[in-house]
Every structure is written in C-alpha cells, then in structure tokens.
Amino acid sequence: MRLLVVAVGQRVPDWAQVAWDDYAKRFPRELQLELKAVKTEPRGSKTIETLYAAERARIESAIPRGTRIVVLDERGSTLTTLALAGRLQEWQNLGGDVALVIGGPDGIDPAFRQAAHERIRLSDLTLPHAMARVLLVEQLYRAWSINANHPYHRE
Numbered sequence: 001m002r003l004l005v006v007a008v009g010q011r012v013p014d015w016a017q018v019a020w021d022d023y024a025k026r027f028p029r030e031l032q033l034e035l036k037a038v039k040t041e042p043r044g045s046k047t048i049e050t051l052y053a054a055e056r057a058r059i060e061s062a063i064p065r066g067t068r069i070v071v072l073d074e075r076g077s078t079l080t081t082l083a084l085a086g087r088l089q090e091w092q093n094l095g096g097d098v099a100l101v102i103g104g105p106d107g108i109d110p111a112f113r114q115a116a117h118e119r120i121r122l123s124d125l126t127l128p129h130a131m132a133r134v135l136l137v138e139q140l141y142r143a144w145s146i147n148a149n150h151p152y153h154r155e
Contacts, residue, residue, distance in 0.1 A: 002032040002097040003140060006062045008055050008104035009129050010037045016130035023137040031092070031144055033137070036062040040104050052109035059112065063099045069116040071101045071108055072132065076119030081153070085143040087120075100140075102132050 012020075020035065027033045038061075041054040063069065068091065079087065091098045101108065101116070113119060122135050145152035 001030070001092050001095070002034060003027075004063065004067065004097060004099040005033070005035045005102065005133065005136060006059055006099050007035065007037050007102040007129065007133055008059065009040050009102075012130040012133065016134050019134040020137055023134075023141045026141055027144065028148075033140070035133075038062050043105075048106060051104070051106055052112075055104050056109040056112045059101055059108075063101075064097065066096060068094070068096060068098045068118075069101060070098060070118045070120060071113050071116040072103070072122055072136065073108065073113055073119040074121055074126075076121040078121055078124075081139060081142055082146065082155075084120075084139055085146040087118075088140070088143040089147050100136060102129060102136070105129075 024033050024035070038055070038058040041051045041058075043051065107113075122132055122139070127135065142153050144150075
C-alpha cells in the first residue's frame, strides 16, 4: 500500500523538511510514503473560486485514478491516535492506495472536500501548513507502529 500526501505549497522551512524526511525514512517497505507538493495558486486579485479551481486541478492531477481520497479538514472527523491506527488498518485491508490531502492557504475546494471518501482533522488548532505535514507524517508513523506492535507508541 502507498500513502500519498498531497500538499498544496512547495516550500517549507528547513526544519519541516528535515522532520518529514526523518519520519518518512522509517516507514516499512509494505507501507510506502510519498509526498507530492503542488503549486499554490498566486493570490493577487483572483476570486476564491478561481483559486480553488486552480489548486483543485493540481491536486487531482497528483492523485492516481482509483486512489482513496482523505481530506484534512478542520470540520472533519476527530480521531485519536488509536482511532487513526484503526483507520490505517482498514485502509490496508481495503487494498489500494490512499491520498491524504492538505489544502492551500484558503483551504480546499468545497466540492472536492465533499466528494472525498473521508474528511479528518488533525487538531482543533489552526496549524501552519509545514506543521500540518510534520504532524501528519508523525501520526501516520505512530499509527503504523501501533498496528505493528512496535515500541514507538506508549499508551
């Protein structure tokens, strides 16, 4: 199975890239992790609908057909770490790949968000995009470690 993180925004601070790389290299071969950063649409005087449409097109082009889409959304389902481990196990049992989508500065196109297979939230707090990437990869690794009975997670 492959976990594909599709994140709007190509530049992150060095600390965020180092943290991402550190966790990404820990994943086992049977659970591949890939990051696809897509370009943020320049803001200027464009309407929100124009911004959403441009970023949605980039997001959709980064996700292979048939991939399960999980959108990170502030209004999504709240999960504990153990519940995320359960979701990860379900995704693995279903087979196929899963794309976890992190939107741009203005969020994600509402129609795309609604059409996603699932919507989950990382936190009740508003997070900078770089922090969201790091938090997501750490929690995915932690979820895998729970399912694999690896000692990383301590309950």
